[in-house]
Amino acid sequence: MLVGMDPTTSSPPPPAVAAADVVVRRGGVTVLDGVGLAVRPGEVVALLGPNGAGKTTFVECLEGYQRPDTGRIDVLGRNPWRAPAAWRARIGAVLQDCRIDSELSVAEIVTMTRGYYPDALTTQDALDLVGLAPLAKRRVSRLSGGERRRLEIALALIGRPDFVVLDEPTTGFDPEARRSLWKVLAGLRRAGTTMLLTTHLLDEVEELADRVVLLVRGRVHRTGTVEELRSTSGLPDRVGCVAPEMDSAPDLPSVLESWRDRDNGRWTFTTNEPGRTVQELQEYANERRIGLVDVTVRSPSFEDVYLDLLAHREEASP
């Protein structure tokens, strides 16, 4: 199955990534089972899935580390397996299982790496990009985990790649560093860089991804934008409040389910008509002279949607 292609569009640009019916078997286990994916130039696609879904294997096929048993993969017009050096100059990757270590300084390792590329950023620009300029003279061996990850990102981007693979790029980042990286990646997107992102941080997906591909047991389970997945999930909205005098769940017509958190005493009501539920709740409280505090309404989070999709994978999987 090839997802992401729109057959109604007239002469669309060739996809930056096109994978069709990719099958990978390792040690008698089918890791990827007919995966297809098309990524448009400049698009940011988040590849999600539980542990063992085949995300890293698929990413490694796109990078040319692994060769599919069957199926076809094109990245920037070439088969990544045994692609030439000029192709690799257009690829940037932050690998999940790489921990950079060296007795070189940060500036030295960046300068060393830029020497591999024909059209690289300057060392200063690369350091500015990830906020490591103040640490330029520090030895890599003395960087923290998050700083090393930022350095890996600088090294991945230094060749001004057309296609970037980010395999859990913000591992070890503090919240401030994560948001800074989001801004950098948003800048790259505006510049037309195609990106494939794998992460378990769903707020990162909401912030960065144009489209989500959910991989389950080596197959593409669902695909769409965050909003499409959210709107088609059928998950109800949630109304919450604190009402210390309310000892039992009120029987409100618009409420689907209700429960009280044992730890903080907060009530939660699931509903498809949140406005009506708030009104019914207010009337209920007024009639009984119960005080309502901190009434909130929220749509299902993307995490709710993601977990719901995984919970229903058995029935949806072919």
Add this chain to the structure above:
Amino acid sequence: MSPASANRTEGASRAGRAQPPGALPTFAHQIRYDLLSQVRNPAAMFFSLGLPLIFLVTFTLIGGDWAETAGYYTPATMTIAIVTGTMTNLAITLSYLREYGQLKRLQLLPVPRSALLGSRMAAACVLALAGVAVVAVFSAAVYDTTPEQPGRLAAAILLLGVAGSVLGVALTAVIPSENAASPIANALVLPLLMISGGFFPLDGAPEWVRTVSSLLPLEPGLSAAVDAYRGACSWSDIGYAALVTGAWTAATAALGVRFFSWTPRHRR
């Protein structure tokens, strides 16, 4: 982090960009950084420069007659320096780099991997040769011992350096993890040096031991180095060393090409 810098990554159609550098420019670019890394690594400096000197002083002290003992142990210690500086050093550092995904990252670079690996081997060799030079200078200054045939000594040492580098790279194929690298490398290299006469002369060893030893990769080179110091090394001795060590090197290189891994054995 600076989004403004991200915009600098913009380019016109980057598909038509210039070609990345080839093998020779990559090697020339890389070796400076590999040497810098080695020199700044305290462990590499100690094992390449400090330890051979400690061996030389200790062996000579135990041996009694300094001048005579130094005549044997100076070239023997040079052999230890060049072999541990290449074979042990490369087996350990490449296993570490492999298991931490750094070799894997090199595969995605647009330059020849062979140039990067060659640079790493050359840097280890240069540092080991510095260790050899330290031993030579120390021995000349303290024991008044200098080689009678410096050209043949240099040939024997270079031969061992090349062999040690290739054996070290190939050895990583049987090292499963970074923790196992040092024990496995030392468990192989130290007995090999011992049976080749690196730690004591083999004159009193049984004939079959000397026969077996002469067929191993290090002994012919080590014997040639010892004889070159005494002025008793012929070019045919160097030729024999080149034949035996070269055969081992070629066979090991073939195995290395087949079994060397750029990717970690274990996922983290």
